[in-house]
Amino acid sequence: MGRWEPDAQGRLLRAALELFSEHGYDATTTAQIAERAGLTKTTLFRLFPDKREIVFQGQGRLVALVTAGVEEAPVDASAEELVRAGLCSLSAAHTPDLRETGRTLDPILASSEELRERAVFKRSALTSALEQALMRRLGDARQAGVLADLGIRAYYAGYEIWVAVEDQRSFTDYVLDELAALQDAARQLHTAGSRGA
């Protein structure tokens, strides 16, 4: 193991985003990222298995947060309260610097199918984590699945707005507003005899 490098992960993220923005994702090598970050390639590969994971660092923490949020909700929480608890816990990770990262990252993601594929995989891992946590509390696999889809849809829709706009509302506000709107939409759909269009 190499010597300890202060904030190596953050330095690699900033270096990677700079280089991807300048030269594109495909044209940037891990050697260039390490060099820009003032680190060795060995240190990079000690921290990340591949170039893509530099960008998605912190996703493991998101899985842990959403799970903990559901697990720590009051024993008498309703199904919807459990989802809200998971999403509120998740939101805690969304600091202002992550908002800036999101703004830089969005056009890079749009430019690379390889990155989008990994992003979709991460979304799927987050959905599964929420689904499993809900399943343990609710004991109903279908309810857990439906609620996890709804919650993660709210999370991503809220994230998209949070990154796009510039105001003082918190990340949590956007996600919970979106959750409520999706729940309304679902309620309308699942009322017997509802008609589309």
Add this chain to the structure above:
Amino acid sequence: MGRWEPDAQGRLLRAALELFSEHGYDATTTAQIAERAGLTKTTLFRLFPDKREIVFQGQGRLVALVTAGVEEAPVDASAEELVRAGLCSLSAAHTPDLRETGRTLDPILASSEELRERAVFKRSALTSALEQALMRRLGDARQAGVLADLGIRAYYAGYEIWVAVEDQRSFTDYVLDELAALQDAARQLHTAGSRGA
């Protein structure tokens, strides 16, 4: 372009599944797959951009089928009828030989994170296609999103049972049963004041 090879895609699929089952996904090369199929590597790469796509061939057709199903539904179809129409159209692709392919493929998928990641990406593409088709019919993005999640969840859950069991029920039956069960679960969840557990 090479000369025409009868059922080259099917031959490559069968060769790939045989080799993945025998030696594992990672240890199998595209050269070995082409050789086993009695084709050249050039023909393989003319048909598929990479090793993974051999396994997921036909996914583009699924996207087209689910979209067409929604588009061709009666003008007065309810939101739930639109989803059913999409899923019924999708089911038409699920012939008995696909059931066999699924049985061979499942343990291979379980063994490779690279393949699972691509499978998740394909599920996401199918969800987006259904979501967009529903959006064009319903004019409500949130309803379209919620319904697409529900429909694709039903499709994958139905597929899982269809591959696992051995009986005479059709693929469509499994998917529509699962859709109805998920809709019940959603109805219970979205009834005001519902309590979990």
